[in-house]
Amino acid sequence: MKKINKIMLWFLIIFFSIFILVNIAVSLFAKPILVQQLEKNLKLHTSLGSISVGLPFSINLNNLEIGDLFRADQISVTPNIFGFFAGKIILSNMTLVNPVIKLEQANDGSLSLPRSESKDKPGQKQKQKQKAAPIYLTSLIIKNGKLTFIDRKIDPTGYKIILGKINANISKVMLPPSSLKTNFNVALDFLNPDAQKLGGLNFSGWIDFGLKDMDGALSVKDLDLTYFSPYYGNFISSKKLLSARINISAFFKSKNNALDIATNFRLSDLTYAPQEEQPEGELPEFSLAQNALDLFTDKHGNLILDFNISTKLDNPNITIGELEKVILKAAAKNLSRQSPETLIKKVSDNIEQFKAIGKNLESIFKGE
Secondary structure (H helix, E strand, O other): OHHHHHHHHHHHHHHHHHHHHHHHHHHHHHHHHHHHHHOOOOOEEEEEEEEEEHHHOOEEEEEEEEOOEEEEEEEEEEOOHHHHHOOEEEEEEEEEOOOEEEEOOOOOEEEEOOOOOOOOOOOOOOOOOOOOOOEEEEEEEEEEEEEEEOOOOOOOOOOEEEEEEEEEEEEEEOOOOOOOOOEEEEEEEOOOOOOOEEEEEEEEEEEEEOEEEEEEEEEEEEEEHHHHHHOOOOOOOOOOOEEEEEEEEEEEEEEEEEEEEEEEEEEEEEEEEEOOOOOOOOOOOOOHHHHHHHHOOOOOOEEEEEEEEEEEEEOOOOOOHHHHHHHHHHHHHHHOOOOHHHHHHHHHHOOOHHHHHHHHHHHHHHHO
């Protein structure tokens, strides 16, 4: 028994000695090589506080900073040893602690992302390069992340959209190994430049990229819609909104690539800016979506829409025209919730707008 204990003791001493030596070697040699490679490939100044190896086998990068694009307090990843024998790089349990990403869109629509540059001269044949091993990520965890998007296309001074308190857990199911089913849970806050909360978002469920099936739930809570007015313009309302709060519950169901999104859309706390009088004899412009919101709100200025969007999981797409039809059909359901007196007043106050609907409205309700 004493002999076994002695062997175990020596095993632990040797193991931890090797572990310490590996950490020293990684810190001395791997750190400068990694920084050099990142700068070479991304063309951005890179700094790294330290790199270490953890137990049972993980690589930890501490205080990584890549230009103004990215920084994180820690990045931890566990390589899959068996993947190397198959000629693949499989990374498990990648964890990002306090990551910060900053993206800018220029007025020409280009993003501030690193671009690879070809070193081949004109007329010179490109040499055959060894094909890099494919990289697979089986799990991603984000803790307290932040994304700042600066849009100079919509505003030359730079319009900021900030996502804060990003927490995410995205992982591929391990059995069977061939499955492409992935579980996800993402939560974040919308913030203004003063770090005040504009609303929250939560998206959770699973998606199978192989079978093209999905079951997920999206929730947007108490989002201050007016902050995003440069993007929606007068689509939400033909009148300028001073305040509006939006709540959305959407359920994503897909089977064999047929995606159905059942949506509950609630718009409340609507406050309008004073509207200029329409010139006499001139009909107001009519947009189905924006006027549907103006005309079908209840007496408290709230609008509740229940509608379904049908599209493809691998290519989700719906045109503005299709969205207008969906919105108007859903808004019409609100008529049953309103009193006859309210309906009569709305029709009399907006008779000219109702005239402008014409055949468009009739074709929609006929299902065309």
